[in-house]
Amino acid sequence: MQFATTNSPFNEEQTDLLNQLLPTLNESQKYWLSGYLAYSGASVSEAAATVDVEAPVRPEEAQASSQQAETRDITVLIGTQTGNCESLGKEFSEKLKQQDLSVTLLDMDQFKPKNIKNVEDLFIITSTHGEGDPPDNSLGLYDFLHSRRAPKLDNVRYSVLALGDTSYEQFCQTGKEFDHRLAELGGERLHERVDCDVDYEEPAASWFSGVIAELQKNGAAETVPEKTPDTDSAAVETPGQPIYSKKNPFKAEILENINLNGRGSNKETRHLELNLEGSNFVYEPGDSLAIAPENDPELVNQLIEDMNWDPAETITVNKEGGVLPLREALTKTYDITTLTKSLLQKAAGLIDDEKLTNLLLPENKEELKTYIEGRDLVDFVKDFGPWNVSVGDFTGILRKIPVRLYSIASSLEANPEEVHLTVGAVRYDAHGRSRKGVCSVQCAERSSIGDHLSVFVQPNKSFKLPEDHTTPIIMIGAGTGIAPYRSFLEEREEAEAEGKSWLFFGDQHFMTDFLYQTELQRWRTDGVLTKMNVAFSRDTAEKIYVQHRLLEEAKEIYSWIESGANIYVCGDKQYMAKDVHEALLTIIEKEGGKSREEAETYLADMRKAKQYQRDVY
CATH class of the missing domain: 3.40.50.80 (Nucleotide-binding domain of ferredoxin-NADP reductase (FNR) module)
Incomplete structure (x- = not known):
């Protein structure tokens, strides 16, 4: 193992000197140096108790020490805009530590880009922001790696977990570019990149397992029973109370729901006040509140009617075997408002439709983009259906409804056990139909005082007040x-x-x-x-x-x-x-x-x- 500033207490100049010296030493010189350092770093009595500088180190002890020294250090770098990658990074690091591995977890803007040449095992977890842009906190490392100053990374092993949204054309683009560039610079891909849609938990867990298996195969990790922490929670744990999180959102009662815009405005902006009593949620200014929304019942009913389905038919909605009636599953579980290229490709595997097959041809890329824009599943069914497929096969190609994140508009200090939101209702016309934002219009039209919304807190370390209250x-x-x-x-x-x-x-x-x-x-x-x-x-x-x-x-x-x-x-x-x-x-x-x-x-x-x-x- 080479010394690096990331895995030792030495500065860059010292690590360079050590890395030049150590490969030139023979075994006898190494033993002598080991005894000398132990002796000079302790008091006389400590030295007598811990080392005999005249006695050579036994070969089997030297071999064990050498094997221990060959353990590679792991660096996990996070590129995040909303905090999802941060939560995954914490969970992944905990799993690695359970394997008795040395792990450093950093946001990308906390990592000095020039130190990447000293990293041994590098794991990048990054999102893509908007139309293929890197998250703000990753720009320094991203720009450095894509510049002429980027070093050769022949001694670096790596893997990338990419988060994205298939409704965007440049799906997981930042992760793909990191993966490609690290390979170009000579890095060894330890495990294939995994690209995750908005429903990222299962593919991310698969990547965790795959990376750890590769580390075990290479002798870097021991098999240790895993404990899965609930790292997406921003709640204070209280004995005997449930932990509310993305996997188990809290049902928050609506205390206020006010239209902030005046009469005659082109907009409708709702001010919501939610009761967090019993949630144990904590948040800071700059954090977001995630709402798990429900689809418009009118849209759900239209889809069921167009497909001639039985709304009471039960279907399996997750790998754990959970079942729901179809209408409830389409309302609470499945995304029916967004068309993506991935969805259309999966649909093409269920039906034999020449028009759909042609739309997906590479030369029709712009036509596909135009078709997807502003359309939903009801449009798709009307254009290409109805299909002679089972309900289970059809819902099996759908992704889960993405949660919606809203910047928190309140201080917990000023409003104990409450959270306030500012939600702009999204409404527009497209392709001959009126369209509504899934969550924003649920809040504006279908949520009254006393109703409940399923929520959890999403921390955002990248948008915080300065700790010094005197800072302008x-x-x-x-x-x-x-x-x-x-x-x-x-x-x-x-x-x-x-x-x-x-x-x-x-x-x-x-x-x-x-x-x-x-x-x-x-x-x-x-x-x-x-x-x-x-x-x-x-x-x-x-x-x-x-x-x-x-x-x-x-x-x-x-x-x-x-x-x-x-x-x-x-x-x-x-x-x-x-x-x-x-x-x-x-x-x-x-x-x-x-x-x-x-x-x-x-x-x-x-x-x-x-x-x-x-x-x-």
């Missing part, structure tokens, strides 16, 4: 992107924080869409909120957005940044977040007297230092 914060968001900032300001009010705060908020109209206006103005008056700039795009002839307000305040923004302010961006990734990023680069370039490249490096360094954090979707 700049919060930038539009629409429902205001949610985490409400939690930030509640938290700072409770803590009587002295740090300055500046909010940039945007929406369509001042009169109808100024979300949480009364609270924000009160915080402004009380000094909890130091400054506030707003942009209402439909109230002016020329549309004004938050990025324009940032540029108007360029000089002071840069002054806050230079004084150590944290910048937060929450909201739409495709447009708002990109435009805000561009505005920040322009401010740093102009006010800091920097070149474009220097401004990009400056902002990248802020991101690595957690001074620039984003929660975008």
Whole structure:
């Protein structure tokens, strides 16, 4: 085993010297050096009790010591945007430790990219964000590995677990690119990459088992009975009480359900307050609440009617043998609102339809993308069905309903045993039919005070208030992107924080869409909120957005940044977040007297230092 900064207490210069020296020593020299180090590192009495420097080490002891030294160190790196990969990383690390293995678990932005040449066994667990983009916390390592500075990795064994969503064209793209690049750099693939859809638990467990089997095969791990921790829980364990998590969500009663938009607005944004009493959930500002939603009963009934099914027929819904009536399974278990290429390929294996087969041909890639966009399972059945297949075969190709994550809009300190959400109802027309967001419209139309939602807390370490309450914060968001900032300001009010705060908020109209206006103005008056700039795009002839307000305040923004302010961006990734990023680069370039490249490096360094954090979707 070579020394590395990741598996020893030595710095990089020392590890290089040790790795140059040790291969040149013969056995006698190694024995002498071992005795010398033991003697010089202890007191005289300790040395007498622990080592005889004149006695040679017995060959069998040296062999055992050599075998122990050959145990390879394991590094697990996490690339995450929402926290799913973090939970999997913790679970995987626990399983490795149960094999008596040396494991280092790090977020990718905690890992120094240049140290990758010193890693021995590397396991990457990463998600893909949006249309094929790496998570924010993985950008440093991703860029380094894809640069000319990336080293040869001939001594590195690796495997990749990739999380993604098959409804996106670039499914698991980041994981695929890490896997391909590590191979290009000479790494040895210890286990094949596994790509996971939103229902990732079973394939992830298979990857865990496969990797551990390979380590055991190579003599790196012992067979030890496994204990599976419930690492996706953000609840405090109380003896005698159940642990609520993704596998066992808590039924939270709805205490309030209010439309925040005024009469005449183009939008409907619901403020929900949920009762967490009895859940033992803990959360911090910046975390998310996951809701396990249910499909619209009207859509479920339409699918059953079009397929001429018996809604009371029971079907198996999981590997544990759980059974449900068909209508309940389609309501609570299966995703019927999203078409994906993977689903259509599986469907093609059930039916013999020339039109569907042609649609899936590689040369019809754009036609397939156009067809999938905005359609659901009812559309698909009408276009290609009904099919002469059993209910079980049909539901067997469906994926589970993905949970929906919402930024928490409250502070637990200010609202004990409650959690608040800001949910924008999604409604639109496509292909001759009205469409509704699965979870958002469930909250808006089918959830009343006293009803319950199935929830669990999803921690988000990548979007956190600074520990130092005197640190200034700049919060930038539009629409429902205001949610985490409400939690930030509640938290700072409770803590009587002295740090300055500046909010940039945007929406369509001042009169109808100024979300949480009364609270924000009160915080402004009380000094909890130091400054506030707003942009209402439909109230002016020329549309004004938050990025324009940032540029108007360029000089002071840069002054806050230079004084150590944290910048937060929450909201739409495709447009708002990109435009805000561009505005920040322009401010740093102009006010800091920097070149474009220097401004990009400056902002990248802020991101690595957690001074620039984003929660975008």
